[in-house]
Amino acid sequence: MELREGQVAVVTGAASGIGLAMARRFAAQGLKVVLADVEEGALHKAADELVAEGATLLARTVDVSDRDSVLALADAAYDAFGAVHVLCNNAGVGSGAEGRMWEHEPNDWAWAFAVNVWGVFHGIQAFVPRMIASGEPGHVVNTSSGDGGIAPLPTASVYAVTKAAVVTMTESLYAHLKAENAPVGASVLFPGPHMLRTGLWESHRNRPERYAKERPRRTPYRSLGQWETAMREAGREVEFTPVEEVAAFVVDGIRAGRFWLLPASDHSDRQILARSRSMLDRSAPDYLENFILD
Known part of the structure; x- marks a missing residue:
């Protein structure tokens, strides 16, 4: 898909991290951007930054787990700009x-699925029919993760399961768009190839009361900084991919019409091969046995 000045891009989770980097990249390409995020203060700060950089935008506080909130976002985007292309x-x-999984609270699963899976589904239903009806080229990018989207991550099993679901949802979306001969493409994004400095580690700060934990945590939440310090103390250096590189990768991928927005990585390639070999051999997933599950 060709990205042109004046087109419109909608980004959820746009107040920080990957979302803000993508919005900034689209704006730099001359696109109008619609920023959506559940965190109102951070959203307005991000919007002010982009406006100061010359962006034309609309900012909306949105809870993607709430269907009506996402439908209202779509109405606002089309009312403001008349179209959505990305x-x-x-x-x-x-x-x-x-x-262990059998010890998890149901609300931990309910909240993660509400945002990571239902949020993607709500976005598809709110925007894609209008994108198809416009007859204009368009593209949908759904953010997954190598932690689940490529291979299971038993140490964060709930998150991993949701990200695996995003991959299958995007594959199905791609097939449905092709069956309709729609001028709209689809991609699944695996940010990386290394760790990213995003607000995901502190996402509990925005956890709604309806998905509240039923009992106190046994251990405190750990910030990214604390985790990084622990890794270094254990003698393990952690590499980070700048979110700006992820955003550039997304823009290039949309232009090229790529489905798999998967950066080159020996680690990811090994995971893919190990999982594929296990399935083809009908063998136990030995590649999961090295995880330390304390």
Whole structure:
């Protein structure tokens, strides 16, 4: 898809991290941007920054787990700009689940699925029919993760399951768009190839009361900085991919019409091969046995 000045891009989870980087990149390409985020203060700060950089935008406080909130976002975007050409379903959260899967609180699963899976579905239903009806080229990017989208991450199983669901949802969306001969493409994004400095580690700050934990955590939430310090103390250096590189990768991928927005990585390639070999051999997933599940 050709990206042209004056087109419109909608980005959820746009107040920080990958979402803000994508919005900034689209704006730099001359697109109008619609910023959506559940965190009102951070959203307005991000919007002020982009306006100061010359962006034309609309900012809306949106809870993607709420269908009506996403439908209202679509109405606002079309009322403001008359069209949407790029949709990035990027909002996501961790879960805060502790212990073994059979010990997890149902609300940990309910909240993660409400945002990471239902949020993507709500975005598709709110925007894609209008994008198809316009007859103009368009593109949908759904943010997954290598942690689940490529191979399971048992240490964050709830999050991993939701991100695996995003991959299958995007594959199905792609097939449906092709069946309709729609001028709208679809991609699934695996941010990386290394760790990212995003607000996902502190996503519990925006956890709604309706998905509140039923019992106190056994251990405090750990920030990204605390985790990074612990890794260094254990003798492990952690590499980070700048979110700006992810945003540039997305723009290039949309232009090229790529489905798999998967950066080159020996680590990811090994995961893909190990999982594929296990399935083809009908063998136990030995690649999961090295995880330390304390």
